[in-house]
Amino acid sequence: GANPARALAPRVPFGAAVQVDHFEADADYRALIERECDLLMPSNELKFGLLRPTRPEFWFDPADRMVNWARSRGMMSRGHAFVWWSTNPPWLEAIRDPADAERVLVEHIERVAEHYRGRLGSWDVVNEVIANDPREPGGPLRDTWWRRRLGARHISLAFRTAMRADPSAKLVINDYDLEFEGPRYDARRAEILHLVRQLQDEGLRVDMVGLQAHLYSHIKVDREALARFGRDLKALGVGLLASELDVIDFQVRGDADAIDAAAERSVSDFLDGLFAGQRPYAVITWGISDRYTWVPDAMPRSDGQPNRPLPFDAALRPKPWYVTLRQKLATG
Numbered sequence: 413g414a415n416p417a418r419a420l421a422p423r424v425p426f427g428a429a430v431q432v433d434h435f436e437a438d439a440d441y442r443a444l445i446e447r448e449c450d451l452l453m454p455s456n457e458l459k460f461g462l463l464r465p466t467r468p469e470f471w472f473d474p475a476d477r478m479v480n481w482a483r484s485r486g487m488m489s490r491g492h493a494f495v496w497w498s499t500n501p502p503w504l505e506a507i508r509d510p511a512d513a514e515r516v517l518v519e520h521i522e523r524v525a526e527h528y529r530g531r532l533g534s535w536d537v538v539n540e541v542i543a544n545d546p547r548e549p550g551g552p553l554r555d556t557w558w559r560r561r562l563g564a565r566h567i568s569l570a571f572r573t574a575m576r577a578d579p580s581a582k583l584v585i586n587d588y589d590l591e592f593e594g595p596r597y598d599a600r601r602a603e604i605l606h607l608v609r610q611l612q613d614e615g616l617r618v619d620m621v622g623l624q625a626h627l628y629s630h631i632k633v634d635r636e637a638l639a640r641f642g643r644d645l646k647a648l649g650v651g652l653l654a655s656e657l658d659v660i661d662f663q664v665r666g667d668a669d670a671i672d673a674a675a676e677r678s679v680s681d682f683l684d685g686l687f688a689g690q691r692p693y694a695v696i697t698w699g700i701s702d703r704y705t706w707v708p709d710a711m712p713r714s715d716g717q718p719n720r721p722l723p724f725d726a727a728l729r730p731k732p733w734y735v736t737l738r739q740k741l742a743t744g
């Protein structure tokens with residue numbers, strides 16, 4: 413580029429969140445990750461229910477193997493997630509006593525954060541705590557088991573505990589549908605900003621907001637609103653990352669090239685808005701190859717063609733949007 417300062421700036425890291433079983437079983441997939449990624453994280457294995465099949469157990473082994481592999485190759489990693497409405501084990505949701513629920517939350521975060529202290533650069537402390545439509549009755553926070561037991565204070569409690577248990581880890585509010593144009597998305601962005609301010613008013617530290625960035629080819633990214641959101645967060649001293657990027661393509665007609673072209677437009681708009689707001693901590697995709705993705709389970713195409721949500725196809729060949737992404741990471 414023409415800007416020498418930019419040429420000197422280190423590039424924004426690229427990462428992927430993948431399942432440990434796929435990673436361990438598939439050597440080609442592993443090689444792709446090793447070649448392309450600056451960051452590698454377990455997508456599922458640090459969720460409450462997978463980590464804690466019973467109350468006394470902590471199944472650290474699968475995530476440990478991936479995190480240690482990444483570390484030994486100089487790659488970063490991060491944790492997903494302490495508090496979520498989904499993937500809670502039955503023993504947890506059987507707890508009725510709020511004092512006991514609080515004990516479990518604190519103990520969980522302490523044990524897990526301490527186990528990974530110094531190895532995970534950031535944690536999704538809360539995942540998806542904003543209601544799907546925060547303007548609806550019952551909002552703006554999502555109705556979850558944690559909220560029913562402990563109220564909205566479970567969010568502060570989680571941040572306070574995480575801050576103590578691993579003071580060096582960046583603490584993240586992670587959420588979806590923050591990237592698009594329209595009143596529901598405006599409301600969701602506003603609620604995230606509101607939550608950040610509330611936590612800060614309580615003396616808590618929020619380091620970053622994770623934009624999941626599960627994009628849709630048929631939903632318009634609001635570049636202006638995204639840039640404003642990034643600037644508003646920056647003004648509050650809060651960073652930003654893309655934490656689960658992929659492109660959901662079930663509404664796009666056409667062949668693979670048409671699907672990929674539409675995905676490239678969505679990603680390109682998203683990256684423009686993201687980088688215009690502030691420089692992100694990292695851009696992380698949810699998976700890396702179409703070989704393994706949640707999208708066909710949730711939103712399959714109706715024409716029988718496979719979904720193509722990720723930057724590499726099922727044969728591990730890069731898509732056009734990966735070229736766009738690498739360029740943006742390198743040059744801003």
Ligand code: G3I
Binds near residue numbers: 459499624705
């Ligand atoms: O491994 C078992 C398999 O043995 C069993 O036969 C099969 C039958 O259902 O289930 C398999 O486990 C599934 C697991 O993914 C592994 O693929 C679970 O049912 C399924 O619920 C689980 O889904 C994950 C989901 O979160 C819930 O934890 C997806 O892989 C994962 O991509 C998805 O990730 C979420 C993020 O955490 C938060 N943001 C949205 C994102 C996409 O939904």
